Amino acid sequence: MDSLVPGGTLGVVGGGQLGRMLAEAASPLGVDVVVLDPTPDCPACPPAADQLVADFDDPDALASLAERADVVTYEIELADADALESLDAPVHPAPDSLRTTGDKLAEKRALADAGLPVPAFREVHAETDLRDAFDDLGSPLMLKARRGGYDGRGNHVAATVSDAVGYFDDLTGLVAEELVDFERELSVIGVRGDDERDAFPVVENVHEDEILRETIAPARTDDQTVERAREVALDVLDALDGRGVFGIELFELDGDVLVNEIAPRPHNSGHYTIEGAHTSQFEQHVRAVLGLPLGSTELRGPTAMANLLGSGAERPASLAGADDALSVATAALHWYGKAQVRPLRKMGHVTASGDDTDTALTRARTARDALDFQ
Template identity: 65%
Template structure:
């Protein structure tokens, strides 16, 4: 069969993934019940995804590794923006293997300045920003915007590559810490950060319910679904997400981070892959973001994005002061908690604040009343419960 067939069969095609971290692991876990084999390319021996997929050992931009991956697969995708779009284009054409999302989309997304300018030129709302090549550029931006968030244009994640610059006196040290091409965004005094997980299929686009992201030290700690915001704001967030998806090429799942500011929506960042803020969908939605990505890139029908219940996912971060072998303890705190699920990412080393796994807690529903309506557990209560379960975990 071909991956774009209207009638999928099982066993199905083989999916190649550039990257074998936790996202590759969960993609492979979602693909297996569909009869889809997964092969990943990753430079780390016994990478997290290797437990559920076959692994080719090699760098994300290794020409031989990407060529071998393409030769073994029917469709290519990626779970990390460090994939090389030019190499993917070359190999795709030579091996006649489609890549989704498209390398053109990766080119737009991998450079944060290009990403934001593309959105702004299309009328998608984004924070005010400037290109920064020199200390003078940064000083001018700080004065113009009364303080900025300096961002590395490439490679930053989980707060890395983001430096607040409230004063011109901080400009030199801030730019030195970035160590490369940068952009400056005006500080956004947002009410909350929201996220929309969008799915682009062969003939339809779907979105999951709007989530609310809780950060500390620029690192995502929890995602709350549904977001604690007004219905009109959630509707606006979905509309902006659809506008973003209209600008990007290729099938798959996209994580769209948004700022809510006085009822308005600004785009923060977009990832052309499954996203940390969509992990709640494994237990909390009819079809997880990972199964949706597999279906979408293969050209198969999409699943429902319906929310099953109020849901909170909480990241399990490294609580150590220095790197050591990873051994998670007090796991029984999760296993014995009602509605809780543990996801361990299989990383062999724990480091300070490294994402090692996540816990998801789904809400209870009370029996229906006379009209058949169920009352779901209050989202604030659910968030407290998820934090309590997660915080009992530790590394020894």
């Protein structure tokens, strides 16, 4: 393929905040982004060249996107792998990677088959399966819907069968995992290019109610764990197909790591890279899917990211406190342009840097806490 910089067009299935930041990263390279999203004037609209308003799996709209794009990618797992596979444009990461990671059971099996460390798991379709899982893996268990879950939706810690039935209603299509007593949550943004692979620094994540609140780069752990996490992340890349960045969530325990989940796209825990790394995860994804040389994954310095989550009743989004947030040393604000605020919805994030991780995290928290919704 001839170089697409400048002058190329990248088609993106999904026009949320990840599509917005992909378009922002593509623009300096002279690459236009066209997004497909069912929400008119979606968050990606301002930096994107155009939007096709249609469902993520609309075959006619996907064909139109492929006609306009040199390469198609996706920023949401609701994209349809079978439909993507039928397009006349290259699709990266490969639809098969989306097919695997979009099904938590298929993902766990693929990782286990590749010899990668994962929590013990069992397939669940009925109460008898769940009882067997409690017998084999202990109680309580982490139960996950195989498809469609994100930000904690579709996940539930259950101590009994009745607890699980009360939460899920239907037990068909679940995965039961041992509940891991981890020391900390880690993640790595891995990247596969045309003939190269790399990984951004190992970072530490802070979740509450299974929603990411903060990311600290680099992770506050020992060198041995960092090396092991990087090694596992690179092995995960070898188990998947296609070019692009992959968000790899890990559990640290007893000096080792387990793979929790994988996203075949830019990931919330990689947002720190916009200010914190020499190449952001978004530029890296654009480079990778277009077959361009990868950029440096090196960290500029200690950096922290704090998510700005919605609060209060659903209402038009009006942000207050930006002046105070931006007065914090090194603070950078990223507003996602969503029209409505609702509880725990990701509305934006802030990053900050410092001479050490504690300083960076304090600054990021101070900036985030200065923001609110009117």
